[in-house]
Amino acid sequence: MPRRRRPSFGGRRRSRRGARPRLPAVPRRSVPLGRRAPAVDARTAPVPRRPARTAVRARREPRRRGVLLPVNFFLDDPDLVATFDRGVPWERVVRLTEGPEADVAETVATWREMLAVAGRYIGTEVASRARAVDAIGVVRDDGRIEMNEPLKANLKGLADLGLIGLPLPREYGGSGLPFTLSAFVIEMLARACPSTMVQFAFYTAPAAMIVRYGTEEQKRRYVPRLARGEIIGAVAMTEPQAGSDVGKVATEATERDGCWTLNGRKQFISAGNGDLVIVLARAVRGSRGLDGLGLFIADRADGNYVVERAEHKFTIRGSPTCALMFDGTKAEPLGRPGDGWHGILSFMNESRVGVGIQGLGIGTAALAAASAYAAERRQMDRPIREHPMVAEMLLDMETSVAGLRALVVEAALLQDTILTRPDAPERHRLRELTPLIKWYGAEEMIRVCRLALQIHGGYGVVTEYDVERHMRDSLILPIYEGTSQIQALMAVRDLMRAILQRPTGLLRGGPSAALAGARFPGAVGRDLAAGRAALIRTLRGLMAGLVRRGGIGLLRGSRQPTDAELAPFLLHAERITETLAHLHVARALAEASARIAEHRPLAARAALRARLVAERNRLTIAAGDGGVFARIARWRSAQR
Ligand SMILES: Cc1cc2nc3c(=O)[nH]c(=O)nc-3n(C[C@H](O)[C@H](O)[C@H](O)COP(=O)(O)OP(=O)(O)OC[C@H]3O[C@@H](n4cnc5c(N)ncnc54)[C@H](O)[C@@H]3O)c2cc1C
Known part of the structure; x- marks a missing residue:
């Protein structure tokens, strides 16, 4: 019998019953901060979430002043647990990262245990310091620029738990764990404190680039220290x-x-x-x-x-x-x-999925806050969540968050596949999904935060509640790692290239193989098919315009379109991207709901929404540019 490989965590191999992951210093039950051992540095101590001034409190807020109640961002989040338990084909992931002889059940159990430990630390300590991290901001002290103490404490705690170098190779001090697993940690961190998540990413991001492109000496010099969180x-x-x-x-x-x-x-x-x-x-x-x-x-x-x-x-x-x-x-x-462009591009593509996951975390935080608030806040003799317009907002948010999570899991799996087999055909699918995840993770999660703020009414703009922070934090998402417009241009240029290579695709299921092959029973299938048909009609109209301007030679591949010929097409890049993103989210959610039955109503909702978005964008695009090009021409002539 071949020996089975044991799962590992924190760079060392562990069996489930043997050595355990380093456990966080999180109180097992509610303990007044002053009595915790070892003594807590007042500058880094988690700030207990304050009860709100009104009768309305988030469900998980501590009931007593000065008390830090343990919250687990993994175990206490039913959708995250369902995604882990039923939404990920772990056998494939384990085989990819641990090899064919690994014990799948044991490995997955260890990983689950690790997420429970991480979720408890992040949900309890990191989350409770988030307000302080935000309020203090960056420390500027006599010319020195530093992270603030609560943020440093968060990173130290994550390093102590061995969570910093999760995806880095074991031979350079990392844990060698799959990205699919790291994605859960990143999401929880972004939910707790997006600033901490960004800083956390800048241990692994440079380390991963050094692992990929560096000399052996550079790898030995930098990566182990980055993986341990000693340098950033x-x-x-x-x-x-x-x-x-x-x-x-x-x-x-x-x-x-x-x-x-x-x-x-x-x-x-x-x-x-x-x-x-x-x-x-x-x-x-x-x-x-x-x-x-x-x-x-x-x-x-x-x-x-x-x-x-x-x-x-x-x-x-x-x-x-x-x-x-x-x-x-x-x-x-x-x-x-x-070769720098090639190197930076692969970094950016991975980071773009990371920003999508950051959006997922922030959206999850906003949804949790809004759900708790809407259950407790009463107006007109009932909890506000029983007012249909508020209920619809909550359902809408839940659909977007669950849909993004389904798409993120799919992308993470593709990422793990191409990290082990760089030439795998999955590369093309990941390339298709990356700008969509970044776009949707930014734009849709901003909308989720906006709805959460609205549900809080006047309290939404008060700094004592967290939703205003979620709103502010969400606004970075469409800017860094390529703005939403740049994501749209990337998505649509690839789409157009595919159409020009195989124009007959527009007569069948369209240029996206994943969407063309998506078949689901009932209303989900009908709505998705209708949405896809609206997208194909839109693309046909835009291609017809392109051919009118540039000639039939474009379709025969005899030449590439010029920028001027492309402009009317690219004007609508963000609308097409929005349609594509909604269709893929609905598809991913429908696929996931085969394993996670609770997702079925959300998948139906996502499919209907995708159809409506596709139809709205088709009509807008067909209506013409509304004078955009005339305005640009006027600006240009005014400059001459
Ligand atoms: C908090 C923060 C952290 C950051 N971290 C990093 C980092 O670690 N490393 C790093 O290198 N950079 C970082 N950036 C920079 C970030 O990636 C850039 O801000 C971003 O790429 C946009 O560049 P810009 O700000 O110059 O905007 P511009 O490129 O000037 O864009 C301005 C506007 O014009 C639009 N636009 C530009 N070109 C087009 C076009 N062709 N078609 C349609 N619209 C267009 C953009 O979408 C945007 O809306 C960070 C930025 C911020 C704010």
Whole structure:
């Protein structure tokens, strides 16, 4: 009999009955903070969630002042537990990451136990510090820029639990766990405190890039310390003149006698005040656009570069967003100078799914707050959730959150597959889903937060309640890692490429294989088919316009369309993306509801909504551009 591999957590192999994950210092029952051992530093102590001034309190709020009640963001969230228990094909994940001989049941049980431990720490300690993290913001002390103490305490707790290096390889000090599992932790963290989640991501993001592109020496030097949370890094692309237009990056990397130096400025760099930064710079003199870029690692030690400032902002306030200045900064190439765009693109695509998961966490927080509030707040002699308009809002939010989660699970699984087999065909499916998850995770979760705020009435804008913070935090989602408009352009350019390669697809199920193959019984199937048909009609209309402008040669593939020919199509990129995202969310939820029966009513709702969104966008697009191009022409002529 071949020996079965045991599951592992925290970098070491453990059996279920043997060594346990490091347990968090979370009280087993409610304990007054003052009596906890070891003594708690007042600056880092979790702030007990205060009971609201009115009679209305969230269900999970502590009933006594100064008492921290344990809350578990995994075990106390029925949808998250159902997703773990029934929504993930764990056997596939275990085989992918632990090998064919792994004991699936034992591994999954250990992973579940790990999430319960993480959920308890995150739900109790991280969540209770979130207000303080937000209120204090970034510490600016005599020129030094630092994370605030509650945020540092969160990260220390996560490091103590061995949660920092979850997806990093075991040989470099990580836990080597699948992304599908990390996604649960990221979601819970984003629900508890999005600033903490962002900082948490900047241990693994630079480490993963070093693992992928670095030399053996670089991996040994940086990755184990990042995986243990001893140092934190940043990834710097954006410059004052180069935001969405990455091709305008001007920071220069120059080599002399085998040593590289950087000169230039970076803007809006998350965790830019950390210990190192991976910089996208122009490595080939005279190169333009996306060619000739390179990735470089620069250590911050000895004032190697200057952290000029941290921006004052109203969203993810705890996470330092820094302006950096490089002036003769010593740096080492990460990978081949000149291949930088390729490297940064794979980082961005993974981060985009990460931002979608962040949206999921924030949306979950907003939904939980609104559900609790609507159950307790009474107006006109009944809980407000019994007023149909409020009930509809809650149902709508629940559908969006569960739908996004179903799509995230699908993407995480694809991610795990291509991490082990980079050439797997799943690459194309992940490429299709990535901008949709980022777009929906941002735009739809902002809508969810907005509804949560509305459900709170006047209390929604009062800082004593958390929904105003969820609203503020959600507003970063459509901006970083590529704005919503850039996601839409990516999604629609790929779609158009697929249509131009195989125009006959528009006569059948459309250019998306996943949507074309989706078949479900009953109303879900009918609504999805109607939504898909509306999308195909829209695309046919847009393609007909493109061919009118550019000639039939475009369909024969004899040439690519020019920017001017594409413009009327791309004007509607966000509408098409919205339709695509809703269709995929409904499809993913319908597929998940085969295993999670509770999702069936939500899947039906998502399918109907997708159909209505598709129809609305079809009508809007068919109605024409409403004078946009005339306005642009006027601006241009006024400038001449
Ligand atoms: C809190 C925060 C953290 C960040 N962290 C990092 C980080 O760690 N590393 C990093 O490198 N960067 C980071 N960024 C930068 C972020 O990725 C950029 O802000 C983002 O890419 C947008 O660039 P921009 O701000 O220059 O906006 P612009 O690119 O100037 O865009 C302005 C507006 O124009 C729209 N627009 C631009 N081009 C087009 C187009 N072709 N078609 C349609 N619309 C268009 C955009 O969608 C947007 O609405 C961060 C930003 C913030 C605010």
